[in-house]
Amino acid sequence: MNNFIFSNPTKIAFGEGQIKELANFLPANARILLTYGGGSIKKNGVYDQVVKALEGKTWFEFGGIEPNPHYETLMKAVELVKKEKIDFLLPVGGGSVIDGTKLIAAAVHFDGEPWDIMAKNKPFHSALPIGCVLTLPATGTESNGNSVITKATTQEKLAFGSPLVYPQFAILDPTTTYSLPPRQIANGVVDAFVHTMEQYLTYPVNAKVQDRFAEGLLMTLVEEGPKALKDPQNYAVRSNVMWAATMALNGLIGVGVPQDWATHMIGHEITAMHGLDHAQTLAIVLPAVMQHQRDKKREKLIQYGRRVWNLQDVNDDAVIDGAIAATKKFFEEMGTPTTLSGYGVNKDSIPKLVDMLKKHNLLTLGEHGAITPEASREILELAA
Numbered sequence: 337m338n339n340f341i342f343s344n345p346t347k348i349a350f351g352e353g354q355i356k357e358l359a360n361f362l363p364a365n366a367r368i369l370l371t372y373g374g375g376s377i378k379k380n381g382v383y384d385q386v387v388k389a390l391e392g393k394t395w396f397e398f399g400g401i402e403p404n405p406h407y408e409t410l411m412k413a414v415e416l417v418k419k420e421k422i423d424f425l426l427p428v429g430g431g432s433v434i435d436g437t438k439l440i441a442a443a444v445h446f447d448g449e450p451w452d453i454m455a456k457n458k459p460f461h462s463a464l465p466i467g468c469v470l471t472l473p474a475t476g477t478e479s480n481g482n483s484v485i486t487k488a489t490t491q492e493k494l495a496f497g498s499p500l501v502y503p504q505f506a507i508l509d510p511t512t513t514y515s516l517p518p519r520q521i522a523n524g525v526v527d528a529f530v531h532t533m534e535q536y537l538t539y540p541v542n543a544k545v546q547d548r549f550a551e552g553l554l555m556t557l558v559e560e561g562p563k564a565l566k567d568p569q570n571y572a573v574r575s576n577v578m579w580a581a582t583m584a585l586n587g588l589i590g591v592g593v594p595q596d597w598a599t600h601m602i603g604h605e606i607t608a609m610h611g612l613d614h615a616q617t618l619a620i621v622l623p624a625v626m627q628h629q630r631d632k633k634r635e636k637l638i639q640y641g642r643r644v645w646n647l648q649d650v651n652d653d654a655v656i657d658g659a660i661a662a663t664k665k666f667f668e669e670m671g672t673p674t675t676l677s678g679y680g681v682n683k684d685s686i687p688k689l690v691d692m693l694k695k696h697n698l699l700t701l702g703e704h705g706a707i708t709p710e711a712s713r714e715i716l717e718l719a720a
């Protein structure tokens with residue numbers, strides 16, 4: 337196991353009815369900005385619960401944050417924050433609303449063009465505090481310091497990360513996820529699954545705790561994901577999916593182990609260019625990365641196949657083949673196609689996607705830094 341320092345400062349309130357905890361969690365005299373997306377929270381009762389919990393507080397609202405949150409929209413929220421002297425941000429929604437609000441938090445006091453935080457890795461030295469209510473288990477953003485922002489005008493999707501934007505608290509009520517459409521249920525399960533894989537499917541460093549935790553999360557998602565589609569109001573199923581998604585990217589399973597993230601980086605380019613949902617791009621790219629990197633990932637692929645899929649074949653290569661096939665089948669059973677063509681994206685896009693990886697300096701991806709633009713091209717060909 338490699339050395340590490342671990343801290344996760346986000347306080348979690350989990351369970352039905354926990355939105356009322358907002359009243360206790362929010363600072364007494366804060367000037368709060370409630371941020372949200374396209375209106376799902378107004379249809380499923382979450383907005384009303386939040387408004388009730390905000391009684392007696394000073395608060396404002398900013399709606400309309402898009403899926404794959406747009407930089408341009410977020411900069412309008414920054415203006416509102418400055419005008420109303422907001423000092424606490426309360427995103428209520430999915431990963432896009434929370435990620436977008438992290439950028440708002442960082443941009444308010446940023447000297448210069450905030451896009452440079454993503455595009456040029458420019459540091460920022462303060463951020464407004466954030467507390468969130470999560471309605472879509474998927475990204476883990478509710479208790480991590482990461483954010484992914486899309487610039488609509490240039491069709492670019494870039495990430496930043498900082499300990500300054502960890503939410504101070506996250507409210508996770510599984511009943512808020514009952515209203516998710518099947519596509520978003522599937523997206524969440526696939527995203528959490530791939531987050532786990534990015535931190536697990538590399539090479540062994542004898543990190544038994546991280547490996548067993550990761551395998552537990554993967555098996556939970558394989559078991560519960562299809563149930564969430566079939567039985568959307570099942571509280572136990574939704575609870576397990578929600579907690580698995582948080583645990584998949586709150587830092588815990590990633591400490592002391594090598595990490596990959598090539599699937600995510602390639603996937604972000606597909607979303608930016610073709611508008612596919614984040615998880616859809618992961619379902620396309622991950623099986624191809626597994627295949628392309630099968631020699632480098634050999635030991636973990638065998639471990640994954642034997643432990644997560646219970647593949648008993650004596651032949652290790654047959655286990656690897658079986659593990660890749662089982663992964664694809666799982667994504668497809670969740671209703672998420674695993675090829676570019678499954679979403680109508682033509683092979684002709686591949687050179688343009690590789691050009692964007694080069695433009696974003698994503699030249700040495702993966703746990704060995706071995707996925708060059710040429711390797712990314714081969715991976716995308718495998719995923720065509």
Ligand code: NZQ
Pocket residue numbers: 372373374375376377380401402403404405429430431432433435471472473474475476477480482483484485512513514515516517520523524527585600614
């Ligand atoms: O906008 P509203 O009306 O709220 O509708 C949303 C949106 O249309 C809807 N939705 C959310 N909760 C709902 C609901 N509909 C009904 N009932 C509910 N309870 O779902 C749609 C998608 O929402 P979005 O927030 O975009 O989805 P998700 O949570 O999957 O977030 C995706 C974004 O997160 C980034 C992705 O790149 C993408 O931009 N990621 C962030 C990460 C992080 N910060 O750590 C890591 C991830 O790898 C990922 O890259």
Ligand code: ZN
Pocket residue numbers: 475527530531600614
């Ligand atoms: Zn993801």
